[in-house]
Amino acid sequence: MTRADDIADPSHVHGVALALVVLVLAMANFLAILDLTIVNVLVPQIAGGLAVSSADGTWVITSYAVAEAIMVPLTGWLAERFGPVKVFVLGIIGFGFVSVLCGLATTLPMLIVFRIMLGICGGPLIPLSQTLLLTVVPKKYEMSALAVWSMTTILAPIAGPALGGIIADQWSWPWAFHFKLPLALPLAALAWYVLRKHEMPTKKTRVDFVGLGLLILWVGALQVMLGNGQNMDWFNNDFIVALLIVTILGFISFVIWEMTDPQPIVDLRIFANRAFSVSMLVIFLAYGAMFGAVVLVPLWMQNIMGYTATLAGYNTAFAGIWSVILAPVVTKLMTKWDHRLLVMIGLLLCAASSLVRITYSLDVTFWQTLWPQVLQGLSFPLILIPLMDMSVSSLPAKDTASGAGQFNFIRTLSGAIATASVVALWEDAIKWNKAVLAGTVQHGQDMLLALQQLGGFTEAKARSLFDMAVLQQAAQLGTNNAFLSVGVVLLVTALVVWIAPKPPRHAENGNSKPPMGH
Numbered sequence: 380m381t382r383a384d385d386i387a388d389p390s391h392v393h394g395v396a397l398a399l400v401v402l403v404l405a406m407a408n409f410l411a412i413l414d415l416t417i418v419n420v421l422v423p424q425i426a427g428g429l430a431v432s433s434a435d436g437t438w439v440i441t442s443y444a445v446a447e448a449i450m451v452p453l454t455g456w457l458a459e460r461f462g463p464v465k466v467f468v469l470g471i472i473g474f475g476f477v478s479v480l481c482g483l484a485t486t487l488p489m490l491i492v493f494r495i496m497l498g499i500c501g502g503p504l505i506p507l508s509q510t511l512l513l514t515v516v517p518k519k520y521e522m523s524a525l526a527v528w529s530m531t532t533i534l535a536p537i538a539g540p541a542l543g544g545i546i547a548d549q550w551s552w553p554w555a556f557h558f559k560l561p562l563a564l565p566l567a568a569l570a571w572y573v574l575r576k577h578e579m580p581t582k583k584t585r586v587d588f589v590g591l592g593l594l595i596l597w598v599g600a601l602q603v604m605l606g607n608g609q610n611m612d613w614f615n616n617d618f619i620v621a622l623l624i625v626t627i628l629g630f631i632s633f634v635i636w637e638m639t640d641p642q643p644i645v646d647l648r649i650f651a652n653r654a655f656s657v658s659m660l661v662i663f664l665a666y667g668a669m670f671g672a673v674v675l676v677p678l679w680m681q682n683i684m685g686y687t688a689t690l691a692g693y694n695t696a697f698a699g700i701w702s703v704i705l706a707p708v709v710t711k712l713m714t715k716w717d718h719r720l721l722v723m724i725g726l727l728l729c730a731a732s733s734l735v736r737i738t739y740s741l742d743v744t745f746w747q748t749l750w751p752q753v754l755q756g757l758s759f760p761l762i763l764i765p766l767m768d769m770s771v772s773s774l775p776a777k778d779t780a781s782g783a784g785q786f787n788f789i790r791t792l793s794g795a796i797a798t799a800s801v802v803a804l805w806e807d808a809i810k811w812n813k814a815v816l817a818g819t820v821q822h823g824q825d826m827l828l829a830l831q832q833l834g835g836f837t838e839a840k841a842r843s844l845f846d847m848a849v850l851q852q853a854a855q856l857g858t859n860n861a862f863l864s865v866g867v868v869l870l871v872t873a874l875v876v877w878i879a880p881k882p883p884r885h886a887e888n889g890n891s892k893p894p895m896g897h
Contacts, residue, residue, distance in 0.1 A: 396573055400515055401524050403570045404508040407471055409531035409538075410559060410566075411501035414443055415794060416539025417546075417555050420677055420688045424552040431487045441606030442491045444795045445599050446498025447505075451788040452594065452645045454503040455781070456586050458510070464578040467507045468571045473500035475563025482553035506787050515577050526710040529764045530703055536670060536794070537699045537756075540677045544692030587644040590637050594644065597629030598792070605799030609806060645788075646781045649774060655782055657879035658770035659789050664872040665726060665762050667793040668865045671801035672733055672755065675861055678805070680748070683741075683854045690745070697749055701756030709760045718765035718882045723873045725761025728754045730869035736862040741855050772882050804864060809850075809857035816849050816856075 418425065418439055425439055457466045477497045484490035509528060516524045546555045604622035611619050637643040650656045677691040686694075712721060732754035739748075771782040 397516065397520065399569065399573045401512065401527050403566060403573060404512045405528050405531045406562075406566055407467070407504045407570065408508040408528060409535045410471075410474065410562065411447070411504040412532060412535035413539050413542070414497065414501060415440075415447070415791075416536045416673070417543045418443075418552075420540050420543040420681070420692065421547055421552045421555055424547055425490070428552060429485070429487045429490065438487065438491050438606065439494055440798070441602050441795075442494040443498040443501075444606075444791070445602040446495045447502040448598050448602070448788060448791045448795065449595050450499055450502025451506055451791060452784055453591065454506045455784055456584060456644065457503060458507060458579075459582055459584050460586075462578045462581050463507050463511060463514075464571070464574045466503055467511060467574070468567050470500050470503045470507070471563050471567040471570060474504065475560040475567070478556040478559040478563070482556035505791075506784050509783060509787075511574060511577070514579075515574070522710045522713070523707070525767070526706045526760075526764060529760065529767060530706045532763060534699045534702060536673055537695055537702075540673070540688075541692030541696035544677070544688030544690070547688040549689070585642055587637075587640055587642060590633065590640060590644040593629055593633035593636060597626050597633055600625040600629060601792075602795055605796060608799060609803045613803070645785065646778070649778045649782055649785075652774060654773040654879050654882060655770055657875070658766055659785065661722065661872055661876050661879070662766050662770065662786060663789050663793045664868060664875065665722075665729075665766070666790050667797035667800075668733075668868045668872070669729055669755075669759065669762070670794040671797040672729075672862070672865050674798050675801050675805060675858070675865070676748075676752075678802070679858045683851065683858065684743075686745070694745070694748055694752060698752040698756030698759070701753055702759045705757050706760040706764065709764050713765055713768065718769045719876050719879060721761050721765045722769070722876045725758040725765075726869050726873035726876070729758035729762065730866045730873065732758065733862045733866035733869065737859040737866070739855065739859060741851060769879065769882050773880070801861060801865070805857055805861040807857075808860040809854045812856040812860070813850055813853035816853050 422439065454466070474497065477493055477500055481490060481493040481497060484493055512524055512528055513521060543555060546552065600622045604619055604626060608614075608616075608619050614620055614623070634647060637645055637647045650659070673695060676695055677688070680686040680691040680694060681688060709721065732751040735751045735754070767783075767786060770786045771779045774782045
């Protein structure tokens with residue numbers, strides 16, 4: 380498409396309207412992804428406020444993740460049936476009002492129901508914001524607009540713990556939900572104002588209800604299993620074993636049905652494209668490892684190092700500064716460099732940020748913990764932006780929407796699996812290291828006697844202090860083990876990315892096929 384044609388295209392926006400469109404779409408994407416992590420540091424407060432255990436409180440995270448993951452592949456049908464702009468605007472409005480209902484919940488079952496409703500409203504915002512952006516933005520601005528949109532995908536999971544930490548220390552947990560309504564309503568009004576004339580024709584299409592039901596079954600069972608496995612002793616619990624069986628059988632049935640249905644809700648046939656399938660594998664491993672580190676850092680800082688939720692959140696958010704700085708540079712590099720090389724560099728930087736942390740001891744200072752966050756922040760745009768483009772650049776035009784939708788689904792699912800896996804690995808590593816330390820500490824009895832005689836402690840107090848010291852050391856060693864595992868996964872993924880064929884190079888003026896999404 381020539382530049383003159385681009386200007387004449389009535390489906391595109393220009394000038395101030397272009398800036399507003401990018402802002403609206405990026406902010407809606409930010410709000411939807413933010414809710415995946417903002418409550419992570421608030422679970423103890425929520426559990427206390429609703430008089431339930433912290434283990435039960437994790438359902439608040441799981442319920443939203445399940446609903447959002449399921450809604451992503453359903454978004455394409457909703458957009459065709461009702462119009463993408465209408466679905467997008469109503470999603471933002473619903474997101475704002477349901478967020479308030481979450482903050483007003485007085486029981487855990489009530490909060491879980493509202494969180495499911497919140498995921499239903501927020502799920503379509505992620506793929507639709509990408510679809511609309513690459514539909515109404517002129518081609519020469521596509522890469523720049525995609526960079527801005529991608530930054531919200533990167534920053535939202537990082538900003539979540541920071542905002543959650545501030546809310547935990549300064550206010551109360553309901554404010555993690557209440558503050559979204561004043562943002563959502565003006566955002567919805569602005570979205571309707573700038574996008575309503577770009578609404579697309581609707582058509583009544585058949586929905587694959589069997590495929591949708593199987594998707595809900597296996598994803599729901601998987602998320603509930605991951606969210607509660609650690610608290611229920613994993614596969615020593617009959618309920619967790621039953622969920623595993625349902626997940627496996629549901630997934631196999633889902634794949635068989637979708638491969639044979641003429642109009643599947645998720646078109647799995649595009650996995651025959653090697654570039655796409657390798658990109659999906661890389662984003663699953665890479666985003667999972669990246670998200671696992673984002674979850675682990677605040678847990679370590681609060682539970683072991685004794686920092687407040689606010690400081691732990693600030694530490695995590697520090698990575699976001701470097702992501703913002705590098706994102707526009709990455710979009711320029713993508714016009715000249717092999718995407719696989721950029722992704723590999725990003726994966727190596729992210730691996731380095733985790734491997735640096737395995738040298739930490741209990742004496743590490745707050746400022747020393749910031750340096751790995753620089754590496755992590757630099758790695759995010761190098762990994763996510765080229766991968767997002769790689770995943771669909773080799774697909775036929777008719778499959779790009781399906782490809783982008785599956786990219787977002789895999790990314791959301793990967794983050795949920797990583798959260799449960801990293802926390803389980805971390806807690807098991809702490810238990811194992813405590814057992815090892817307790818069995819190898821020499822002169823333990825002498826140390827207890829010294830605490831009693833020189834410190835003036837009772838035997839019970841001395842034993843308590845001794846056990847606490849052992850537990851702290853075990854916890855730090857367990858954290859180092861968890862970061863080592865994350866680093867190894869990232870190093871392996873840096874090799875896997877080269878299995879993909881070389882993607883087409885994008886011209887700097889943006890005359891390449893856009894990665895659209897449903």
